[in-house]
Amino acid sequence: MDGLTSAQVAGAKTNDVPRRSSRSLSAIIRANVFTLFNLVIGLLWALILIFGEWQDGLFGLIIVANALIGIIQELRAKRTLDKLAVINDAPVRVRRDGGERLIQPRQVVLGDLILLGPGDRLLVDGEVIESDGLEVDESLLTGEADPVHKQPGDQVLSGSFAVAGEGSFVATKVGTDAYAVKLAEEASKFHLAHSELREGVANFIKYITWLVIPIGALLIYSQLSNSADFRTAITGAVAGIVTMIPEGLVLMTSIAFAVGVVRLGRRQCLVQELPAIEGLARVDVLCLDKTGTLTAGGMDLDQVLPLSGGQPVDAALAALAHLDRRPNATAQAIRARYPDAGDGWAAGATVPFSSARKWSGADFGEHGAWLLGAPDVLLDGGDGYDRAAELAATGTRVLALCRAATLPTDGNSRPARGNHTTAVEHAEPSEHGALSASVDLVAPVALVEPVALITLKQRVRPDAQQTLRYFAKQGVTIKVISGDNPAAVSAIATSLEIPGGERSIDARTLPDDDEGKLGELLDSHTVFGRVSPRQKRQFVAALQARGHTVAMTGDGVNDVLALKDADLGIAMGAGSPATKAVAQVVLLDDKFATLPHVVAEGRRVLANIERVSNLFLTKTFYAIVLSLVVGVAGVMFPFAPRHSTLTNALTIGIPALFLALAPTLERSRPGFVRRVLRFAVPAGVLCAVAVLLSFWAAHSGTSTLIEDQTSAVITLFLTTWWVLVLIARPLNWWRVVLVGSMAALFAIGLSMPFVRAFFALEPGDLSNDLTAVGVSVVAAAAISIAVKLAGSLRT
Structure with missing residues (x-):
């Protein structure tokens, strides 16, 4: 079949699917502008502009600043994500105008003839036209782990991927009509990474919103009922309500996520789901697939060691390596030594390689049937088996070349390319050695003759050892999970000084049930060999069941299921399209050394957002307490909106920008909401009590209202500044400069007449001001003790 012509392509429907990595421009603007808090603040701003003084309406600029900063940061992240997503898009092989072409996924059109090979993901739905032993894994759609053989006329669905053989299919549904896209829209199988942080912030916002409504109504009623001056009443009510709203918390969370995406993007790390940034910080177990992660992609053929004389070893190897048009790394290494397939070695039936089988083979007619694969799968003891084990123990990858009377005859084999029909099932040995239908098949060991051992040199990544040391220092446990021989994997792990690397387990001996x-x-163990794709998925589930947060790296189709189930899936850039499609993070430059930066960025984001949340919610809780007391007691609110704007800028707004982006190596822990509440509630309550005491002490004298408010503002600044000091710990040089600068700015503001006039401050009553300072000192000590006691509680 020649595929579509250029003229047919021009008028066909394209595979236009919105990228999942970022929102559209309109969605970004809506999310940052049309928020509940912006609506509330906008209404309060209008009240101040109508009934109050414009200086008290400075808080309205928060709407503009929040929206602009949020939009700009998310647009930066969007540009980075979209640019990296284009790089990450694996080209699609199609046949057009009678020839093969590589095109971008968005250029696929309805009716295209799409070509498949091992590792290719299916981007659209279609009908199989050609099948050369094609096996498709549909587990991400159906939950069934067994690959499905496809033959002409069978339907294939987007979201699945090819694991063995080759074939082609005609696209029957593209774009938003495709099955996987519909699933994504329904959020069934395809879902975003869970984010405790975002969920916690959303819960804070929800509960605070419900509190603001009744408390705000009480405050407004109280101020209007107990104030002869309508303007003062409105100003006091607005001051309380505005202070209750943590208007910058969502902004700072978005900025931290967006900046994290941009920073990782500069390191050629694509974060396909923004909440995955958080997952990076929570990881305490990292499962590594040896091939492609600890070792670099590709191998070199080292030795061919005959086990018996008179066999055409070189010719058989060359013929087997040239069977597939899309050779894997092993076949490529053999092809480099044997560039020609040789004459007279035409294959009849063939069996493609798969991770479940761990061998491939072909029937070459008069030359017999030949198998190439793992020695401990193909061989059943003997000298060849023992010799292979000795070689594998040195870290060398070993394959066995075997001769058989026939290939398995139960439907496991496939005809040579050109017949385009399909086998029905795999085969595996029963307890007596006979072949039975299943997926995890091996060769019938009793019927093969070992002919030669082939050794392959693997290239250990030069940055692997340093990267592994980083994870050890950070308390991240390493698990090396590989489909290779356990002894070979152990040798690699030992050479990289991985703790426990000298002891390996053969996964075939592990309990399944x-x-x-x-x-x-x-x-209790670190190194696992001969792990099947299904077992990798079981490993992830077992570790998660024991309370671990698991990250999984991989590059081959055998890693897809585990990547999908892991808390964080990390794919190598040179890996198969299927792995890159399901992973939340893709290392586009294929550098294992990027992983420490990935984890560090996640930890930075989470630790800093927790600090910022402590700041904003302390403000919210002291405002709630003040509003309740003022509303119930029927007294004046202790400060005006402009006072709140000044103190919030110096103790929350400006510091939060620096703290949200600061470097940190703290490992994230679960319980974000509980920890923030244990800090913010006692700190906020004590700040409110101190402000009320200062205002009451000043108000009971002969001072003016502005002088009384000034005393309250001094207390408010000093207590919240101390909260900032506690949150900024550990105090390195730049944090000392930060908190010191905020105190200096407040002192300078109090000493400059035009600043005092602008913010309506009159620190003229020395007795009131000293009382405010004394109350603040006592409150600061109480806050330190209360926060420490609350932090020691375990819920």
Whole structure:
């Protein structure tokens, strides 16, 4: 089939699907402008402009600043994500005008003839036209882990991926009509990474909104009922309500996420789901696939060691390596030594390589059937088996070349390319060695003759050891999970000084039906070999069941299921399209050394957002307490909106910008909401009590209202400044400069007449001001004690 012509392509429907990595421009603007808090602040701003003085309406600029900063930062992140997403898009092979072409996924059109090989993901739905042993994994759609054989006329769905063989299909549904896209829209199988941080912030906002409404109504009623001056009443009510709103918390969270995305983007790290930034910080177990992660992509053929004389070893190897048009790394290494397939070695039936089988083979007619694969799968003891084990123990990758009377005859084999029909099932040995239909098949060991051992040199990444040391220092446990020989994996792990690397487990001996026992073995061991794709998924589930936050790296189709189930899936840039499609993070430059930066960025974001949340919610809680007391007691609010604007800028707004972007290596812990409440509630309550005491002490004298408010503002600044000091710890040089600068700015403001006039401050009554300072000192000590006691509580 020649595929579509250029003329047909021009008028066909394209595969236009919105990128999941970022929102549209209109969505970004709506999300940052049309918020509940912006509406509330906008209404309060209008009240002040109508009934109060314009200086008290400075808080209205928060709406503009929040919206602009949020839009700009998210647009920066969007540009970075979209640019990296284009790089990450694996080209699609199609046949057009009778020839093969590589095109971008968005250029696929309805009716295109799409070509498939191992590792290719299906971007659109279609009908199979050609099948050369094509096997498709539909587990991400159906939950069934067994690959499905496809033959001409069968339907294939987007969201699945090819694991073995080759074939082609005609696109019957593209764009938003495709099955996987509909699933994504319904948020069924395809979902964003869970974010405790965003969920916690959203809960804070929800509960605070419900509190603001009744408390705000009480405050407004109280101020209007007990004030002869309508303007003063409105100003006091607005001051209380505005202070209750943590208007910058959502902004700072968005900025931290967006800046994290941009920073990682500069390191060629694509974060496909923004909440994955948070997942980076929570990881305490990192599962590594040896091939492509600890070792660089590609291998070199080292030795061909005959086990018996008189066999055409070189010719058989060359013929097997040239069977597939899209050779894997092993076949490529053999092809480099044997560039020609040789004459007279035409294949009849063939069996493609798959991670489940761990071997491939072909029937070459008069030359017999030949198999190439893992020695401990193909061989059943003997000298060849023992020799292969000795070689594998040195870290060398070893393959066995075997000769068989015939290929399996139960439907496991496939005809040679050109017949385009399909086998029905895999085969595996029963307890007596006979072949039975299943997926995890191996060769019939009793019927093969070992002919030669082939050794391959693997290239250990030069940055692997340093990267692994980083994770050890950060308390992240490493688990090396590989489909290779356990001894070979152990040798690599030992050479990289991975703790526990000298002891390996053959995954074929692990329990399948006892998750508890499996979890214990995973906790006590580091290196696992001969792990099947299904077992990798089980490993992730068992570790998660024991309370671990699991990150999984991978580059091959055998890693897809585990990547999808892990708390954080990390794909290598040179990996298969299927792995890059399901992972939340893709290392586009294929550098293992990027992982420490990835984890560090996640920790920076989470630790800093927790600090910023403590700041904003302390403000919210002291405002709630002040508003309740003032509303119930029927007294004047202790400060005006402009006073709140000044103190919030110096103790929250400006410091939060620096703290949200500061470097940190703190590992994230669960319980974000509880920790923030344990800090913010006692701190906020004590700040409110101190402000009320200062205002009451000043108001009971002969001072003016502005002087009384000034005393309250001094107390408010000093207590919230002390909260800033506690949050900024540990105090390195730049944090000392930050908190010191805020105190200096407040002192300068009090000493400059035009600033005092602008913010309506009159620190003229020395007795009141000293009382305010004394109350603040006592309150600061009480806050330190209360926060420490609350932090020691375990809920």
